[in-house]
Amino acid sequence: MRRDDLIAAAIGGALLLAGQSAFAQNADEIRKGIEQYREMLQDGNPADLTVAKGEALWKTKQGPRNASLEQCDLGKGPGVVEGAYAELPRYFPDTGKVMDAETRIVHCIATLQARDVVALTSKPFSGGGQPQTELEALVAYVVEESRGHPVNLPQEHPEEIASYRRGEKAFFYRAGPYDFSCASCHSADNQRIRLQDLPNLTKAESAQRALEAVLSSISDGFMTVDRNWRFTRVNAKAAAIAGMTPEAMIGRRVWDLFPDTVGTMLHRQANRAATKRVAVEFEYFCPRLDRWFEYRIYPSAEGLTILENDVTARKEGERRRRLLTAELQHRVKNNLALIRSLSTRTLRRAQSLEDFAETFEGRLHALAVAQTLLSRSAAEEVDLHELLSEELLPYDAREGDNLSIHGPVVLLKPKTAQLLGLVFHELATNAVKFGALTTGGRIEIGWTIEATKEGQLLNWSWVETGVPAVSRPADAEGGFGRDLVERGVPYQLGGTSRFEITGNGARYELRVPLTENVGKLRLTDLGPV
């Protein structure tokens, strides 16, 4: 119970300090004591345990009637606990008396549960260091259920008014060896005994200070102007946005201080709020500050109240999202256009519907492979080696066996990956058709990076060997794959390409400049350090 002890010590200390202050006026020490106390309450108020105990007692059936207190009428009807404490004490017709929370709870225990209340009322409060009494716990629960409800003391029944008068009299009645009344300590300025350093809102000066403290703490800009457009209040945030001090703004006219806003939407909307006496809300881009603001302007008795909020970050986010969506739309439509042209192209050479379906599916799959690899990479780049492996996967091509792939790590941009994905797919299909992957042939794929005056050049080759020449007609590569290599790659990526049939196979070569738009060599690929 170390924490409880600490808290008890802090409360004691704060009370002691507060008590001393009445004489020593040591406001600083009081503030420190209160801060310390609040700090300790940060990780939980032990009074919560008493509230929980009270709630359990409230809801437990006991006594000769084996009833709980849940049907107790605290003034808002049987069973209503929430907000009841804020309206107590009050007059209860069933007893003909004004009752406070304690007496009403005791009344409920006696009537609902038929328990003997003498034991409860003979010792209603616990002593120092003792556990809370049942009544304390029940009151704690009832009070907690009114948290946030403003005090709203009923003053309608004559008994309620009379009760209030008696209390008022007692509060100011001075007696005892020090000739003190309750009011001696609790009513006068700087003599308040409590654990809150709340401002005294009954005095104009401290109320003003409290208002200023609130206004300077909010993150919105806050300004008020009179009917002549002179600033009457400017909080720290509004002044900071304007790059001025509140003092430099107060008393000056809005349109003199900010002539650049005359004639803008800000000017028009503020005028509307002032002349039509309506609240206006709008977003305004300030070219002088290069920022977006959200304004709320309300008519007031004095003139206008203006709230100003910097929404530049939100606007920027909205703009980025819009552009991202547009870019995504653009790519989807481009991909559809690509697929459309692929199908037209495939259809033109198809021997039959079945032939079309098979060929088109294969090409679509090749595009999907490139797309899958692209979507895996945050930078939207595809590793050339990975693209080759994935595109050749369906064709029984195994690295180290009938296939070798060698080259530095080159990362390809989306459109490059799509085109080369299609190229690799077509070459693999041809290799299967003409034997490199079926009759004991081999495919060696390799690339190097050549530095030229114009930048880096990707030298890529695909060499098939071990294929009997007879199996490959001389014009066999007049198809789609050869067209992509010979025309598609130079058209789309730049550079040059070559295709030749060799004695025992075929050879494709690409020389593609590694421009920013095509791809790049990964420079971190330097091996272990």
Next chain:
Amino acid sequence: MVSESGLEGLRILLVEDEYLPATEVADMLDALGIEVIGPIPDLEGAMAVAGRETFDGAILDVNLRGEAVFPVAEQLLARNTPFLFATGYDEWVLPERFRDFPRLTKPFDKLSLERMTLRMLERSSRPTEAG
């Protein structure tokens, strides 16, 4: 067979950076009886051809290998050659001065291409508002 589109014999510049869509659109134009200048895949090439050749209109892809086609559009505007944009972008992504020009949304078919090409040519034959 050449269709009776009223477009036969025209010369149209085609700018498109992707090989397959470029060849497909070129084929469509060919089927409409149009003589294709290009296709041209990059900004540099398009600028060169636009400065050198004469033609009746142009079909411009907006994004050319990461570069915007607008300098070509400016050049065509300056010499009063009509053009249209073929793009997957929404119109608000285009610079304000180009938003009112005919636009073909990718992907498009031969019929849309024919109609939009006709509209592009009609626009240019109207007297300019400023004139």
